[in-house]
Amino acid sequence: MKSFHIYAMAFAIIAMPTITAQAQSDGIRVTGTSAVKKNPASDNPPKEYTALGNSLYECIYQYDIMATAKSGETVPETYSTILQIGNNSAKFTDMATYCIDSLAMKPDADGNEIAELTNKRNKKEFLFTGEVYQNIPEGKTTYTDIVIPNIVEYEEDFAPFEWTLTEDTLTVCGYPCMKATMTYGGRNWEAWYTEEIASSNGPWKFAGLPGLIMKVSDDKGRHTFTAVSFRESAMPMGKLRNINIQKTSRDKFLQSKNYMEEDPMRRISTESISNITVTANKSILINGVPLIQRPNGYTPIELK
Numbered sequence: 001m002k003s004f005h006i007y008a009m010a011f012a013i014i015a016m017p018t019i020t021a022q023a024q025s026d027g028i029r030v031t032g033t034s035a036v037k038k039n040p041a042s043d044n045p046p047k048e049y050t051a052l053g054n055s056l057y058e059c060i061y062q063y064d065i066m067a068t069a070k071s072g073e074t075v076p077e078t079y080s081t082i083l084q085i086g087n088n089s090a091k092f093t094d095m096a097t098y099c100i101d102s103l104a105m106k107p108d109a110d111g112n113e114i115a116e117l118t119n120k121r122n123k124k125e126f127l128f129t130g131e132v133y134q135n136i137p138e139g140k141t142t143y144t145d146i147v148i149p150n151i152v153e154y155e156e157d158f159a160p161f162e163w164t165l166t167e168d169t170l171t172v173c174g175y176p177c178m179k180a181t182m183t184y185g186g187r188n189w190e191a192w193y194t195e196e197i198a199s200s201n202g203p204w205k206f207a208g209l210p211g212l213i214m215k216v217s218d219d220k221g222r223h224t225f226t227a228v229s230f231r232e233s234a235m236p237m238g239k240l241r242n243i244n245i246q247k248t249s250r251d252k253f254l255q256s257k258n259y260m261e262e263d264p265m266r267r268i269s270t271e272s273i274s275n276i277t278v279t280a281n282k283s284i285l286i287n288g289v290p291l292i293q294r295p296n297g298y299t300p301i302e303l304k
Contacts, residue, residue, distance in 0.1 A: 047104045047114065047240055047241075048240075048241045049101070049104065049105055049238030049239060049240055049241060050238060050239045050241055051105075051236065051237075051238055052086065052089065052091065052133070052136060052236075052237040052238055052239060053086050053087065053089070053236075053237055054086065054233075054234050054235065054236050054237065055084035055085055055086050055091075055233045055234070055235050055236075055237050056085055056086060056087065056232070056233065056234075057084075057085040057197070057199070057230065057231065057232055057233055058082055058083065058084055058085070058229075058230075058231055058232075058233040058235065059082070059083045059085065059203075059212065059214075059227050059229070059230045059231075060080065060081070060082050060083075060095070060227070060228050060229040060230075061080075061081045061082070061083065061203045061225045061226060061227055061228065062078060062079070062080065062081075062225070062226050062228050063078070063079035063080070063081045063128060063203070063223075063224070063225050064076060064077070064078055064079075064223075064224045064225075064226070065077040065078075065079070065222065065223055065224075065299050066221055066222050066299070067296035067297060067299045068296070068297065068299070069295075069296045069297070070296075070297065075296045077126050077296060077299075078126065079094065079126050079127070079128050080094070080095040080096075081093065081094055081095060081128050081203060081225070082094075082095050082098045083201060083202070083203055084098070084233065084235065084237050085199050085201055085212075085233075086237055088135055088138070089133065089134055089135040089136045089237075090133075090134040090135070090199075090201040090207075091131070091132070091133055091134070091136075091237045091239075092130075092131070092132040092134070092203055092204055092205075093128070093130075093131050093132070094121075094127055094128040094129070096117070096120070096121040096124060096127065097121065097131065099117060100114060100117045100118055100121060101238055101240070102235055102236075103117065104238075105236045105238050119279060119281055119283060120281070121290075122283040122285070122290035122292070123281050123282065123283045124292075125293065125294065125295050127292055129145055129146045129292060130143060130144065130145040130204075131143075131144040131145070131239075132204055132205055133239060134158060134159075134201055134205070134207055135158045135207075136239075137155075139157065139158055140155045140156065140157065140158055141155065141156055141157070141158045141159070141205055141207075142154075142155050142239075143155075143156070143205070143250075143253070144239075144245065145253070145257065146289055146290065146292065147253065147256045147257050147260055148260055148264050148268060148286055148289060148291055149268060149272055149273060149286040149287040149289050150244075150246050150287070150289060151242055151244060151245050151246065151289060152245065152246045152247075152248050152253055152256070153245045153246070153247055153248070154247070154248050154249055154250050154252075154253050156250050158207065158208075159200070159205075159207040159208030160184075161182045161184055161206070161207075161208050162182055162183075163180040163181070163182045163191075163208060163209055164180060164181045164182065165178065165179075165180050165209075166178070166179045166180065166181065167179075170192050170215070172192050172194070172214035172215045172226065172227055173214055173226075173227040173228060173229070173230060175194040175196055175197065175214055175227075175230075176194060176196065177192035177193055177194045177211075177214050177215070178192070178193060178194075178195070178211075179191070179192055180192075180193060180209055184302075185301065185302030185303060185304065186302060186303030186304040187218040187219070187220070187222075187223075187301075187302070187303060188218060188219040189206075189216055189217070189218050189219075190216065190217060190219065191206060191209065191213050191215065191216040192213070192214050192215040192216070193209040193210070193211040193212060193213045193214065194211045194212055194214055195210055195211040196211065197211055197212035197230065198211070198212075199211070199212040200212075201213070202214075202216060202225075203216060203225035203227075204216075204225065204301070206225075212227075212230075213225075214226075214227040215227060222299055223299070223301050244288075254300075254302055254304065257300070258298075258300045258302075258303075261294075261297075261298035261300070262297070262298060264291060265291075268286070272287075273286055273287065274287050275287060275288075
């Protein structure tokens with residue numbers, strides 16, 4: 001399989017406002033340029049969503065990753081994520097994605113404003129790209145994420161964790177919490193949940209405890225989610241309709257995600273590319289999918 005060093009091409013054309021390149025059998029060809037201009041809202045129609053009901057509560061989590069840079073040193077990364085909690089389900093995303101979805105689901109949504117927020121999100125260095133739908137459909141967790149140059153999705157059983165409850169206590173975000181432990185995805189995890197909030201949900205896929213999970217981390221300290229705000233909410237929850245989502249299994253997703261994210265610019269094949277767009281804010285889209293440029297590489301949350 002031929003590899004394509006996308007940075008070489010992208011930086012060669014990045015000085016121009018908006019450029020689209022199209023794949024050919026002999027490589028990548030620039031097909032045109034266009035100046036960035038303010039388009040009417042009709043040029044950027046609002047995105048379409050499947051309604052999942054309104055949330056009752058929202059919990060914002062600081063997501064900390066201890067990444068290993070190319071130099072070998074450990075580098076801290078901080079992400080802002082949010083859990084929307086409904087009657088019987090929940091949605092977990094990056095805060096930037098939450099803002100886009102909330103705006104796009106308004107009846108009078110401005111397509112240009114949505115496009116502007118989307119461009120800013122795609123340029124973020126620290127972006128949680130996954131979207132986790134807990135107990136959607138019922139009894140399942142649906143996971144949607146980027147495996148460049150595709151958007152992929154899989155389902156697994158909701159809360160497939162064998163928790164061990166302990167008597168240890170900790171206060172998180174002002175709530176008294178109890179400790180639980182389990183092993184999942186090749187990592188050992190400890191979680192702190194509060195029975196004062198009657199929700200069995202938590203950040204990422206974590207769920208299934210007798211109270212909302214306020215903090216969870218692996219025993220190596222590589223991944224930590226910590227609640228920093230909890231509030232009532234009546235915001236709509238929705239799932240973006242994308243006819244180009246590729247269905248897969250969890251095992252195949254992990255194999256592809258962890259492989260590609262190690263070095264996406266070198267591991268993406270020319271044959272998989274139909275077009276490349278470099279926008280005015282220097283974000284890169286491959287087949288319409290954002291290429292997230294991680295300065296410290298990728299630290300997978302699941303190893304297996």
